[in-house]
Amino acid sequence: MKLTILGCHSATPRWDANPTSQVLEVKGHLFLIDCAEGTQIQLRKFKVKFARIKHIFISHLHGDHFFGLVGLISTFRLLGREADLHVYGPKGIKEAILLQLKLGKSYTNYGLYFHELDSTEPQLLFEDEKVTVTTIPLDHRVYTNGFLFREKLGERTLDIEKARKLNVELSYYHKIKQGADAITKDGVTIPNAEITFDPPPAKSYAYCSDTAYFPAIVPQITEATTLYHESTFLEQHHHLAEKTKHSTAKEAAAIAKKANVGSLILGHYSGRYGNYENFRSEAQELFEHVELAEDGKVFQL
Amino acid sequence: MKLTILGCHSATPRWDANPTSQVLEVKGHLFLIDCAEGTQIQLRKFKVKFARIKHIFISHLHGDHFFGLVGLISTFRLLGREADLHVYGPKGIKEAILLQLKLGKSYTNYGLYFHELDSTEPQLLFEDEKVTVTTIPLDHRVYTNGFLFREKLGERTLDIEKARKLNVELSYYHKIKQGADAITKDGVTIPNAEITFDPPPAKSYAYCSDTAYFPAIVPQITEATTLYHESTFLEQHHHLAEKTKHSTAKEAAAIAKKANVGSLILGHYSGRYGNYENFRSEAQELFEHVELAEDGKVFQL
Numbered sequence: 001m002k003l004t005i006l007g008c009h010s011a012t013p014r015w016d017a018n019p020t021s022q023v024l025e026v027k028g029h030l031f032l033i034d035c036a037e038g039t040q041i042q043l044r045k046f047k048v049k050f051a052r053i054k055h056i057f058i059s060h061l062h063g064d065h066f067f068g069l070v071g072l073i074s075t076f077r078l079l080g081r082e083a084d085l086h087v088y089g090p091k092g093i094k095e096a097i098l099l100q101l102k103l104g105k106s107y108t109n110y111g112l113y114f115h116e117l118d119s120t121e122p123q124l125l126f127e128d129e130k131v132t133v134t135t136i137p138l139d140h141r142v143y144t145n146g147f148l149f150r151e152k153l154g155e156r157t158l159d160i161e162k163a164r165k166l167n168v169e170l171s172y173y174h175k176i177k178q179g180a181d182a183i184t185k186d187g188v189t190i191p192n193a194e195i196t197f198d199p200p201p202a203k204s205y206a207y208c209s210d211t212a213y214f215p216a217i218v219p220q221i222t223e224a225t226t227l228y229h230e231s232t233f234l235e236q237h238h239h240l241a242e243k244t245k246h247s248t249a250k251e252a253a254a255i256a257k258k259a260n261v262g263s264l265i266l267g268h269y270s271g272r273y274g275n276y277e278n279f280r281s282e283a284q285e286l287f288e289h290v291e292l293a294e295d296g297k298v299f300q301l
Numbered sequence: 302m303k304l305t306i307l308g309c310h311s312a313t314p315r316w317d318a319n320p321t322s323q324v325l326e327v328k329g330h331l332f333l334i335d336c337a338e339g340t341q342i343q344l345r346k347f348k349v350k351f352a353r354i355k356h357i358f359i360s361h362l363h364g365d366h367f368f369g370l371v372g373l374i375s376t377f378r379l380l381g382r383e384a385d386l387h388v389y390g391p392k393g394i395k396e397a398i399l400l401q402l403k404l405g406k407s408y409t410n411y412g413l414y415f416h417e418l419d420s421t422e423p424q425l426l427f428e429d430e431k432v433t434v435t436t437i438p439l440d441h442r443v444y445t446n447g448f449l450f451r452e453k454l455g456e457r458t459l460d461i462e463k464a465r466k467l468n469v470e471l472s473y474y475h476k477i478k479q480g481a482d483a484i485t486k487d488g489v490t491i492p493n494a495e496i497t498f499d500p501p502p503a504k505s506y507a508y509c510s511d512t513a514y515f516p517a518i519v520p521q522i523t524e525a526t527t528l529y530h531e532s533t534f535l536e537q538h539h540h541l542a543e544k545t546k547h548s549t550a551k552e553a554a555a556i557a558k559k560a561n562v563g564s565l566i567l568g569h570y571s572g573r574y575g576n577y578e579n580f581r582s583e584a585q586e587l588f589e590h591v592e593l594a595e596d597g598k599v600f601q602l
Contacts, residue, residue: 012376013339015346037372038314038339045316061404063375067368071338074364075313092404099400103362103393105443142406 001026001149001203001225001301006042008267008293010210010232010246011064013038018295019064020268022228023048024149024205027130032056033147033207039068040075046296051081055126057133058089059209060144061096069093070100077108084111088125090143091116117145122220136220138211140245146208148221156196163195203301206261209268212241213251218258226301227261228293230268231279237270253283253290267293302327302450302504302526302602307343309568309594311511311533311547312365314339319596320365321569323529324349325450325506328431333357334448334508340369341376347597352382356427358434359390360510361445362397370394371401378409385412389426389434391444392417418446423521437521439512441546447509449522457497464496504602507562510569513542514552519559527602528562529594531569532580538571554584554591568594 002025007018019036023043030052032039043050056072059065069087076085085108087093094114101107115125117135126133129152136146155177163173168182168190176182182190206221209230221227232246241248247255249266256264264287266279273279276292283290291299303326308319320337324344331353333340344351357373360366370388377386386409388394395415402408416426418436427434430453437447456478464474469483469491477483483491507522510531522528533547542549548556550567557565565588567580574580577593584591592600 011379013342013372015342037369038342041314041316041339061401062407063372063401063405066405067372067375067401068338071314071364071368074368078312090404092400096397096401096404099393100362100364100368100397103391103397103443104364104367106363142404 001151001205003205003226003228003265003299003301004046004048005267005293005295005297005299006039006046006048007036007295008269009295010268010270012271013064014271017271018042020209021068022207023050023053026149026203026205027151029055029131031133031149034059034065034209035069035072036064037067037071040072042295043072051076051079051083054083054085055133056085056087056089057125057147058087058093059138059146059207060140060142061090061092062142062210065210066093070097073097073108073112074101074104074106076110077106081108081110084113086113086115088115089117090145091118118143122148134220136206136208136217138208138217139214140210140212144210146206146211146217148204148206148224150204151202153202154199156192156199159195159197166190166195168195205301208255210246212245213247213254215255215258218255221255221261222259224259224261226263226265226299227256227259228265228267229255231266231283232268232270234273234278235282237272249279249283250286253286256283256287263289263291265291265293265299302452302506304506304527304529304566304600304602305347305349306568306594306596306598306600307340307347307349308337308596309570310596311569311571313572314365315572318572319343321510322369323508324354327450327504327506328452330356330432332434332450335360335366335510336370336373337365338368338372341373343596344373352377352380352384355384355386356434357386357388357390358426358448359388359394360439360447360508361441361443362391362393363443363511366511367394371398374398374409374413375402375405375407377411378407382409382411385414387414387416387427389416390418391446392419419444423449435521437507437509437518439509439518440515441511441513445511447507447512447518449505449507449525451505452503454503455500457493457500460496460498467491467496469496506602509556511547513546514548514555516556516559519556522556522560522562525560525562527564527566527600528557528560529566529568530556532567532584533569533571535574535579536583538573550580550584551587554587557584557588557591564590564592566592566594566600
């Protein structure tokens with residue numbers, strides 16, 4: 001999994017600080033997560049091959065997560081896109097986008113499919129042989145979802161040397177990788193576990209922004225490889241976090257700790273702070289593996 | 302009049318080429334003309350004191366002139382704006398903006414007034430003691446207006462020395478500047494023209510983008526101090542200009558010549574050209590005083 005941060009700042013775009021958008025590359029997919037104003041410029045700046053994006057996930061309909069979507073959709077049209085595009089986001093997103101395209105007589109030539117969300121229970125949005133995407137209902141001022149991207153467990157790895165030594169029929173190899181027991185040429189059954197290794201662990205990425213401190217998400221994101229959790233404020237502004245239904249760095253760390261995730265990426269910083277190292281240090285009081293998002297930073301998960 | 306080009310490129314925002322937006326400073330006003338995606342970033346980048354903007358004029362509802370408006374309106378809210386904001390643009394603009402604010406539960410705290418346009422005749426949009434703004438109906442794929450910003454003629458300048466010599470009553474000075482004849486202490490009437498000079502000529506700025514070659518606008522913009530006219534294409538792509546209802550540089554120059562304007566600024570360049578000097582040279586075949594718009598360039602008119 002490769003995560004590119006296009007923007008990780010809250011509120012308003014500034015010339016050196018972009019609001020939220022990320023690209024997650026996983027198993028051949030390029031998933032776009034949120035799409036603030038200027039996202040298409042960031043995609044070009046960081047040389048993301050953005051024609052490959054087929055699925056866009058919008059957490060909520062605040063401008064700093066959403067105002068760049070109509071422009072990106074229009075740009076796809078101008079670039080002659082033919083592939084379908086799927087947009088997943090809160091109810092109302094379809095009307096807002098289509099109204100603007102209609103006013104500009106700029107309907108897309110490619111297939112544009114909206115999947116509108118209004119459930120407050122986790123919901124499977126996408127699934128193929130290798131990956132699933134599920135909503136993570138969050139607690140914010142408007143209806144908001146995070147997203148859990150989860151690889152499926154791959155095939156077991158065959159211990160080829162042992163299989164040869166034991167005279168296992170070649171035609172069984174495929175089934176053994178899928179978990180079947182082996183049968184030798186002499187008809188002896190060998191339990192699967194004896195001639196296979198566990199597959200590489202399936203990775204998962206949990207994106208949680210924007211949200212108040214909301215421990216209800218913990219069961220769903222437990223053991224995630226990486227958690228991106230918003231941390232708009234430092235502890236000194238805890239009251240503002242409460243008031244605006246955002247989180248502090250320490251609260252993000254508390255969620256990471258409870259969920260026992262592999263690592264925590266912080267972002268969605270308020271513009272009032274000049275230096276972001278304090279976000280790391282406050283989070284590390286509770287949880288060690290903390291990374292700071294930066295516009296343009298790439299994480300290999 | 303001071304004109305700041307925030308963006309002057311057509312179609313899609315790129316990291317080094319912004320679509321259309323301009324700021325015109327005239328007689329204490331800061332008028333924003335069009336508002337493509339990224340306009341608020343450009344306003345910050347070029348250090349425009351954008352809280353002073355009270356009137357925004359949107360030519361048409363194509364994304365490259367309009368998709369930055371909702372973000373700017375939202376940013377004004379986040380910055381605690383209290384002053385009223387007036388938006389002038391095609392019918393439908395109000396619904397498109399309000400729907401997005403509603404979805405984000407982000408209505409403004411300041412007064413936001415929409416003045417929706419659908420007339421194909423020139424229409425007075427704004428007037429105070431010093432300046433008027435009028436629509437210039439254009440010919441594009443969707444309903445489009447240019448805008449004519451015109452200073453009012455100032456007061457006449459009194460020839461103080463002559464007034465003293467002729468013994469004109471001090472209390473008449475104010476009326477004389479407004480055009481009244483003078484009366485001396487001895488009761489003799491002096492024709493106004495004999496003791497005043499003409500006021501400095503009133504300047505005007507005509508903004509015409511986007512439009513096909515459309516000579517119908519000539520009477521309205523005749524003798525304008527400066528004309529900004531779109532020139533999306535060079536002559537080699539004249540067929541594309543016709544097809545998409547845009548203009549070539551030469552067509553822009555033809556309008557400038559017919560209207561006998563003081564100078565012509567070209568912009569709205571298609572992304573297919575690497576070098577813009579050809580726009581100047583093709584235009585100068587017909588009209589001498591040609592300037593090229595550039596993102597960030599400031600023109601003193």
